[in-house]
Amino acid sequence: MSALRENEIRVLLALKEFSRKVTLPEIIDRTGLQDTAVMRAVLALSERSLVQVHEKKAFLVRLNQEGISYAQLGLPESRLAKAVLSLGGQASLDEAVSKAHLGEDTIPIVLGWINRKRLAEIHRREGLIYIRSSGRVEPDPDEEALRLIYEKGEVRLEELRPKLKDAVSRLKGRNLLEIFHKVDREVELTAKALALNELEIRTTRSVTALTSELITSGEWRKVELREYDIAASPPTVYPGKKNAYVEFMEEARRILLALGFAESEGPLVEMEFWNFDILFQAQDHPAREIHDSYVLKDPASGHLNAVELVERVKRTHQNGWRTGSTGWGYEWNRRIAERLILRTQTTAVSMRYLTSYKNPPVKMFCLSKVFRPDVLDAKHSMEFTQLEGIVGDKGINLRHLLGFLERFASILKLGEVKFKPGYFPFTEPSVESYVKHPTLGWVEFVGAGMFRPEVLKPLGIGFPVIAWGIGFDRLAMIALGVDDIRDLHSKRLEWLREKPVR
């Protein structure tokens, strides 16, 4: 005989001890094994003709939610009858119903059962219904059955007295309980098994787990290590995992660091001065209106302390100051410049950076959040990420800007690039660059340009600066194969768990 598994041995030995037909729960109790383990062992033993399994069909009765509540409170018809008794043996329907705490909607059914079970007499007088009870309420087999099932949790139908069986079928009709079909199995040793003695059973065991005990005792030599179903599905393991979008940002950072850029950052809550004024965006520029910027209610305004810079910016707006520009020709207002908003462009960060790094060459990038009023949907978001970069150096020019953008697109494997004239209030010349996407066609990739003299001169920057800003979310959507912008901030744990790592 080939080796028996550990569990099979335990079941076999238990059956020998019983030496009679036993149920599965009895085996579970005796062996201390899990029910699925016992089931598997019994099945295996039956295949080896060591045990015989006898199946017996049974019906289990269980209460549903309403049945449970009736078991606790009593059936409504007997509650009503008892209420009438406690009201002196006669009462109007309204009084009795209220005394018994019954719902209006149950009344017709309750009256039906009162009649059928003869619990009381029902009279109609002057359009009103009265109930009269003749004496004490007899014990109701329906209630008896309810309470019995309630106490046991579930009962076998065949174990009930005939009177209660009838009650169960009535309660079933009232939809107070459920009847389940169940197969009971009893297990019995075959003649073949009875012929085996304990030693024979024990010496042919095989083991599943190779334990430290087996190894150190040398016992492993005597046992057979069971062969596994090597293709069976293992339980699913979910690893700790980085967020794909954050990792894409890290990838962009690595590229820019390799290209010699320093990362910088500024406040998310920003004064309009750094977000607009210093960028030569006039104070009545449409981008500064509430359709395009989140204006703060609290805190509402900040404090500008770069006195000289502020004065130069003011004059540049008003009459061009010494920048060679005509300026916008309006009265500049400091209070507007001090208004606080949620940063709408990371160019604010470039400006802050240029106030402290004035010696060429200057190479900086910022990869961070900006905000613009929008309703969150598949294509729009009120909060998104921009990748902004500047290169400032003596002799730097528009062709360098194009060269950088072309190189950057090729590092990101974005394919063919083309350039067209664009417009941004703070750059001149300005460029828009498009990349050719295999399925989407020409996609706008970046807005760029050379900072205007009206921007650089007030900062005291004496060399040209090229700048570019990428809508990083769109780039990420292309790279990560996502077509709903909300998925970059996905709330679906399953998706995060299952998404392959790039």
Add this chain to the structure above:
Amino acid sequence: MPTLKVGYQDLCELLGRKLPVELLRERLFLMKCDVENVSGDDLFLEVTSDRPDLLSSEGIARELRGLLDIEKGLINYKVAKGDLSINVDRSIKRIRPYIAGAIVRGLKLTDDSVRQIMQLQEKLHLTYCRNRTKVSIGVHDADKVTHKLTYAGVDPGKIRFTPLDEAREMNGHEILESTSKGREYGWIIKDFSAYPLLYDSEGKVLSMPPIINSVVTQVTPETSNLLLDVTGTDMKLVNSVNNIMVSSMAERGGRIEAAKIIYGSREIRTPDLKTSTMSLNISFANDTLGLNLTTRVAAGLLKKIRYGVKSTSKDRLTALVPAYRADIMHEVDLVEDLAIAYGYNRLEPTMPLATTIGSEREIVKLTRKIRDLMVGLGFVEVLSYIMTSRKLLFEKVNMPAGRVVEVTNPLSSDFEVLRNWILPSLLDFLSYNKHVPYPQKIFECGDVVIIDESKPTKSVTKRKVGAVICDHRVSYEDVQASLYSLLRNGGVNGWHLQKIEHPSFIKGRVAAIKIMNEEVGVLGEINPQLLENFGMENPIAAFELDLQSAFGFKET
């Protein structure tokens, strides 16, 4: 960016050349214009917002003729002396003080020309005129009124005329209340005691700027002469819009007659189509573009963009800027036009050579380290928005309402404030994943914003790490174990916990994490009240740490 509809045949006629659509598309791409779509004869174009003169097929054709070498240099639009005069009454001074005008005769009103005039007017209103607040334009049949006009502020109760598209006479108030244009633009003048009104010497009303024209001067297929009124709050802008309008009409053969504008004792004539000048340093242009243009070549290129050029010296030239160009503020604007005339497609890209060493921010390095450790501890990284709701930050997590950065103009109550801590975002995340296999362990390294009156921007951004564990059984100890491991491996030594009370956590199962007596974070088991608020069926334990103060470094 504004979008336009232009007829392909019409554009070719204005160009004087039949250009295949594909070629047209390529040429426009190299201007500040782009073909978005083609449908039958219609081209849908996008124009950048700095070029109001390109908001009609006439303007686009004018520019294209130069770029295609069909016709170069400055166009001299003739302005004849006409009989139109507009007397500007003192009563308008505080309301909408400036007006310009013109009469354009002999313009053939075809479907295309009418469509383009109306479109130019509408697009100018929308963009350059800031939705009629700064400037507005009226176009009239010149032959329906006398040419002695008055522009005045009039008591709205005394205004009486039948507005365009209306069946009856109305007063000023009624116009604001019951016409669609009145409801749309009424707010611009509503608060004044007098409304702007333009009327002729016989008392016939032409328009009530910036709201609506009168039915009297309605332009019909029989109209042969047009009268323009352009009113506004900025004289420069008013004139510039008038110039753009008449220049476009002149492109279709319209003959311009000037209007005499009388401001008390001062008289001016509009339109004034005299060029302005802008000097260009050729070395500056070459340095900016990375080119080596001679002055002569540069002059030729500027003429392609329809500038006039004069007094060419060796390294400098003077550009004569057409009156319809409203965007030239600095010589760098000429430089960009040089680049456009040269062709962005012909500019050879070259890599900048500046050698620099890249540098990371300390907080970025630290964040990377913490993310690595959290992933090693089995947590999945999530990313949530910094914008959130008061409800999530306070109500749902049992916290008393407090001060957080708040916007005046939220489009949704889900996004009205900036979060000041991270755990609410994570609890919200879990509430969307109730039926996903447990245990759920998630974390986020993200920014929060705290109000700080001592800072110039009255606030400070802080980087936090938040982590939560949710399972059928989970306890304080589970999250404490992860936290301790994170702190140890993050190089922190000597932290201690202090018992605190925190409404989001269970009493007696929450602690402040302290390092050298500075509170750097919180950990604990989430209060079942919160679980109920979020509809959670399993317990949650959580911690949140401030990266900078917990892992102590100084940002350089």
